[in-house]
Amino acid sequence: MKVDEVGPDRVKLSDGREILTRTVVWAGGIKAAELAARSGLPQAHSGRLEIGADLAVPAFPGVYALGDVANTLAPDGSPFPQLGSVALQAGRCAANNILADIDGKPRSTFHYRDKGIMAMIGRNAAIAEVGQRRRELHGPLAYASWLGVHAWLLSGYRERVNALGAWAWDYVAKTRSSAFINRPDASHIDWGE
Ligand SMILES: Cc1cc2nc3c(=O)[nH]c(=O)nc-3n(C[C@H](O)[C@H](O)[C@H](O)COP(=O)(O)OP(=O)(O)OC[C@H]3O[C@@H](n4cnc5c(N)ncnc54)[C@H](O)[C@@H]3O)c2cc1C
Numbered sequence: 001m002k003v004d005e006v007g008p009d010r011v012k013l014s015d016g017r018e019i020l021t022r023t024v025v026w027a028g029g030i031k032a033a034e035l036a037a038r039s040g041l042p043q044a045h046s047g048r049l050e051i052g053a054d055l056a057v058p059a060f061p062g063v064y065a066l067g068d069v070a071n072t073l074a075p076d077g078s079p080f081p082q083l084g085s086v087a088l089q090a091g092r093c094a095a096n097n098i099l100a101d102i103d104g105k106p107r108s109t110f111h112y113r114d115k116g117i118m119a120m121i122g123r124n125a126a127i128a129e130v131g132q133r134r135r136e137l138h139g140p141l142a143y144a145s146w147l148g149v150h151a152w153l154l155s156g157y158r159e160r161v162n163a164l165g166a167w168a169w170d171y172v173a174k175t176r177s178s179a180f181i182n183r184p185d186a187s188h189i190d191w192g193e
């Protein structure tokens with residue numbers, strides 16, 4: 001059954017049924033930004049733009065597409081997942097190919113280097129698969145690795161130190177930075193409706 005609509009207090013299914021809820025966890029994947037659809041460029045699955053092995057859009061000279069908006073293919077023809085690491089590495093490759101275009105040199109093919117995958121679940125809880133053998137890490141070790149890797153990926157030393165300081169404070173104080181909901185309709189549900 002497909003989901004047609006998610007409202008503040010319900011989910012509407014394509015057969016007309018409704019599920020009353022105000023907590024919805026969407027795990028249906030993501031699609032490319034709306035801009036891709038409006039560009040008129042050829043699209044693949046989930047609205048992702050068709051690109052060549054050099055990340056350029058075929059038949060549109062000077063146009064590159066990369067990251068979540070692009071259907072970046074592995075050598076076996078399967079699409080790479082929409083991940084930050086794919087986007088980052090594609091960015092580097094596209095920049096080099098643009099420089100190659102300017103210098104009149106041949107472009108390079110995009111090769112993704114899979115360094116592993118990590119997911120933070122909560123306090124002291126994370127999971128990671130690292131290295132070529134996809135060694136699994138769990139619990140506090142994976143949690144500390146996630147923090148270290150994500151701090152390192154920030155763009156400057158100041159940002160890294162600030163992030164580590166904020167995370168350390170959150171960990172010790174067991175608090176999260178303040179957040180608020182400014183949509184009253186999202187905080188009210190009329191179950192009798
Ligand atoms: C909840 C969640 C968790 C994730 N966790 C991870 C993770 O742990 N590890 C990982 O590797 N990846 C993770 N990802 C995926 C990762 O965030 C993306 O793959 C990555 O950000 C893609 O980078 P990008 O530059 O292609 O797109 P984005 O980072 O989405 O950047 C696109 C930018 O374009 C802007 N934009 C869109 N349309 C327009 C327009 N018309 N005009 C101007 N600007 C526009 C958007 O506002 C956005 O700022 C996660 C994604 C989500 C949603």
